[in-house]
Amino acid sequence: MSGPRPVVLSGPSGAGKSTLMKRLMKDHEGVFGFSVSHTTRNPRPGEEDGKDYHFTTREVMQEGIDNGEFIETAEFSGNFYGTSKAAIEDVRAKNLICILDVDIQGVRRIKETDLNPIYISIQPPSMEILEKRLRDRQTETEESLQKRLEVARIDMELSKEPGVFDVVIINDDLERAYEELKEILNEEIQKVQAKS
Ligand SMILES: Nc1ncnc2c1ncn2[C@@H]1O[C@H](COP(=O)(O)OP(=O)(O)OP(=O)(O)O)[C@@H](O)[C@H]1O
Numbered sequence: 001m002s003g004p005r006p007v008v009l010s011g012p013s014g015a016g017k018s019t020l021m022k023r024l025m026k027d028h029e030g031v032f033g034f035s036v037s038h039t040t041r042n043p044r045p046g047e048e049d050g051k052d053y054h055f056t057t058r059e060v061m062q063e064g065i066d067n068g069e070f071i072e073t074a075e076f077s078g079n080f081y082g083t084s085k086a087a088i089e090d091v092r093a094k095n096l097i098c099i100l101d102v103d104i105q106g107v108r109r110i111k112e113t114d115l116n117p118i119y120i121s122i123q124p125p126s127m128e129i130l131e132k133r134l135r136d137r138q139t140e141t142e143e144s145l146q147k148r149l150e151v152a153r154i155d156m157e158l159s160k161e162p163g164v165f166d167v168v169i170i171n172d173d174l175e176r177a178y179e180e181l182k183e184i185l186n187e188e189i190q191k192v193q194a195k196s
């Protein structure tokens, strides 16, 4: 596929993917475009339909899946999530670096496609810190928090498997993690900036 290489950001819920991605996009205007996923979960306060996610229902999403509209889908913590072909095409059409925020199932599915992204795992320093971040974020019920922590344990193990990710960033100190992320993406960033 032509254009800049997409970037897949994965890692446990609460590890800091959105925090790092939003900063990257803010600091590099006109370089990155977010692949807006579909989800059947309810919006959190402040989240916008069409910007953070396409919020939808299981029925509508299933119809899209049956029609071949998604490159990958996954069930995560009781909800469906998925990347539509249109979400990627929207970013690609603008010649921007497409950022996908997907779970480990999504990583595996994307590896079966010809997207050829850079695979980056964002990991928390420990389970204890991850739990604190998720609690402090105040977006989860106790039940959904426990489900996310359960999935996080598996994710943290899988991210150590050789060959799954190009890079694993431990998001302990935010500034250091951000510098590391920028460094990895520097070559692609420069390519896009040189063309604009
Ligand atoms: N290095 C850090 N130090 C302290 N707090 C952090 C750090 N990185 C992120 N956080 C905080 O941790 C919480 C979780 O971060 P964030 O929402 O970015 O995670 P996420 O990986 O995108 O989660 P999800 O997959 O559920 O969307 C947020 O409240 C964020 O402000």
Ligand SMILES: Nc1nc2c(ncn2[C@@H]2O[C@H](COP(=O)(O)O)[C@@H](O)[C@H]2O)c(=O)[nH]1
Pocket: 010, 011, 012, 013, 037, 038, 041, 072, 073, 074, 076, 081, 082, 083, 101, 102, 103, 104, 105, 106, 107
């Ligand atoms: N496989 C996919 N996973 C996705 C997608 N969009 C988001 N996600 C992942 O879901 C969890 C939970 O996200 P949250 O916003 O409810 O906290 C997180 O790990 C995301 O990376 C997707 O399109 N496909």
